[in-house]
Amino acid sequence: MKVGLIGRRGSGKTTIFNMLTGLDAQVGGYAGSDKGEIHLGVIKVPDQRIDRLAEIYQPKKTTYAEIRFTDFPASQGKDDLKAGSDLLSQMREVEAMALVLRDFDVQAEPLKELDNLLAEMILADLVVVENRLARLKKEKGKEQESLLLERCRKALENEESLRSLSLTPDEEALLSGFGFLSRKPLLALFNTSDERAGQPLLRAYEEELRRRAIQGLALAGKVEMEIAQLNEADREVFLKEIGIEEPARARFIRASYRLLDLISFLTTGKDEVRAWTIKRGTTAKKAAGKIHSDIERGFIRAEVVPYEDFIVLGSEAKCREAGKLRLEGKDYSVQDGDIIHFRFNV
Ligand SMILES: Nc1nc2c(ncn2[C@@H]2O[C@H](COP(=O)(O)OP(=O)(O)OP(=O)(O)O)[C@@H](O)[C@H]2O)c(=O)[nH]1
Ligand SMILES: [Mg+2]
Incomplete structure (x- = not known):
């Protein structure tokens, strides 16, 4: 999954990037010490099921699901999303956006920041739509696209995001190539002061977000970044000391999975134990394609054991005996925690 961190200059994007990745990218880029670089980082999605399965199978390789972060610099001008900018084209590549909102001092106006960012994205998309429509006027046989655009x-034009449109799968596919910003799933990250570390989103914000149909999360970027950069033993102590139950990274990952409606299925064996991230509702055949296109093409059936059953019974053989191993066809809707062996034919 690719997530972009986007927001105003000095709102704390790089701080939060460091917190999420445990890296040490230069913060305070706005002051001129870094020249507006994009930072890239990858994290493994912690998954106790994978830990447990790896203990059981002792595989050669253990692979967790991953999230890839892009920390975008605010551009030099005031409008970060100027049409045609390089920054903008890179933003179109991410699958989800986390908008970082400054909420750590008295001058902060996170909701205003949010609305301005949303408005800029709408404008940026409108430019793309109008350009495309102008070009389509000269082309024949593109009626469906024209109508949709x-x-x-x-x-x-009504200042509504493209998220608000309900589209058929066909229409969705038509739009996907544009990478419209206002259609990307969105998480609003309120970057609060250290004193509010570990506290949930303010009620007032929650209500405002509900009105905008946006999900939000509060995190105290600065202190959580410092925590993320500690070694594991010190981290535990420190978290207790300031009363944070769970590091913001874990909360962020869960919120992202919820926002994008993602689940994981698992594959096991002596070679590799691995988690695969898919959208809820993905069919067995499509899920197989996540592993390899050959397995999707030659799909015969999926042998499925739910993780919980496997742990209770202790082995595949026992699951088979107890009738917990199911044979599923190509249209089976894969469930979170399914351990799957695909049978295929190439
Ligand atoms: N007090 C406080 N300061 C913060 C917090 N988060 C960020 N800062 C400070 O705000 C400044 C900007 O942080 P960055 O993370 O570099 O902000 P940015 O959004 O990446 O900035 P640009 O890349 O320039 O757009 C730094 O000096 C941080 O120390 C916070 O939660 N509390
Ligand atoms: Mg930065």
Whole structure:
């Protein structure tokens, strides 16, 4: 999964990037010490099921699901999302956006920041839609696309995001190539002061977000970054001391999975124990394609054991005896925690 960190200059994007990745990218980029670089980082998604399965199988390789973060610099001008900018085209590549909102001092106006960012994204998308529509006028046989883009234009002109449109899978596919910002799943990250570390999102914010149909999360970027950069033993002590139950990284990962409606299925064996991230509702055949296109193409069936059953019974053989191993066809909707062996034929 690719997540972009986006926000105003000095809102704490790099601070939060460091917190999430445990890296040590230069903060305070706005002061000129770094020249607006993009930072990239990858984290493994902690998964106790994988830990447990690795203990049982002792595989050669253990692979967790991953999230890839891109920390975007705020651009030099005031409008970060100027049409045609390089930054903008890179933002179109991410699958989800985390908007970092400054909420750590008295001058902070996180909701205003949020609304401005949302408005900029709508504007950026509108430019793309209008350019494309102008070009389509000269082309034949693109009626469906034109009609759809007209619908998009109407929404955007009414200052509504493209998230608000309900689309058929076909329409979705037509739009996917544009990478519209206002259609990307969005998480609002309120970067609070250290004193509010570990506290949930303010009620007032929650209500405002609900009105905008956006999910939010509060984190105290600065102190949580410092915690993330400690070694594991010190981290535990420190977290207790300031009363944080769970590091913000774990909360962030869970919120992202919820936001994107993602689940994991698991594969096991002597070679590798691995978690695979898919969208809820993905069929067995499509899930197989996540591993390899050959397995999708030659799909015969999926042998499925739910993780919980496997742990209770202790082995695949016992699961088989107890009738917990199911044979599922290509249209089976994969469930979170399914341990799957795919049978296929190439
Ligand atoms: N007090 C306090 N300061 C913070 C917090 N988060 C960030 N800062 C400070 O705000 C400044 C900007 O932080 P960065 O993380 O570099 O902000 P940024 O959004 O990456 O900035 P640009 O990349 O320039 O747009 C730094 O000096 C941080 O120490 C916070 O939670 N509390
Ligand atoms: Mg930065």
